[in-house]
Amino acid sequence: MKKKCKSYKDASPKDNIPAGPLNEICIHPKNSNMNQYNKGTPNCNAVRMLLLNFRQEVRVHQAATLIFGPSNFNDPEDKASSPQEADFRLVIISEDLTWFRLVRPGFVTGGAYSVTLIFPFEGNYILFADFRSKRHPSITDKLKLYVKGALPPKSEGMMEKLVFSSGDLQMKIITEQAFRTETQNKIAVTIRKNGVPLRATDLTSCLGAMAHIILVRRNDKSFQHLHSEADENYPVIGRILFSRPGIYRMWIQFQTGNQLYTADFTLNVAESNAQ
Structure with missing residues (x-):
């Protein structure tokens, strides 16, 4: 008989799965250099990244330390890999796609990871945990976090933006x-x-790559993470196959001269058969 995956929604207290805002966990294995978030039922053997202190109140303009821990409810021996530069990268975006961070949480005792952030305005934030375990080369979990405080300024409609200055x-x-x-x-x-x-x-190398390209589709917040290529004409090149049309927010993060830069863009992707 096929083993049924447990989700946060049907878990019981004895399963030691925290209840609360962390009820959307989505996992997709990395294919080549692209890690795409794909909504659906996780693989029963896939380890999940949990936000361990999710019950704490997070407020705007105040330092908040988030603690993460990997766990596999079907295979307790499947822990996260030993800490290395590229083991765990965390992408944080505001739900309106106007705020972005890409960070590497630090490894702490007990197999957990932590990062301290300051959020700019009230609302929902989406966290994409890109990590690997001993038995899974790459996994992406999607988590949600609500931040209390002053509301954000009203955002304007998203128009295509191909230039950053x-x-x-x-x-x-x-x-x-x-x-x-x-x-x-x-x-x-x-x-x-x-x-x-x-x-x-x-x-210069930044979090395990020369440049990171993050894309999030506005309608469903689907997530894609590219590691850049380069040639003699372009220092950053990304290659991507879009499965759905729509507006995509894109961020590029890289380092040069010991300084970290993050640039934001907006892409308008059309149907392949559109005239």
């Missing part, structure tokens, strides 16, 4: 054609710092 940094997405579903899309990015073009050799 802040301080000494200018970035531009170069496209040969419109972004479409069911076809391989190339996201080529130019970077200028103080007006000088950067090459791939000007970037």
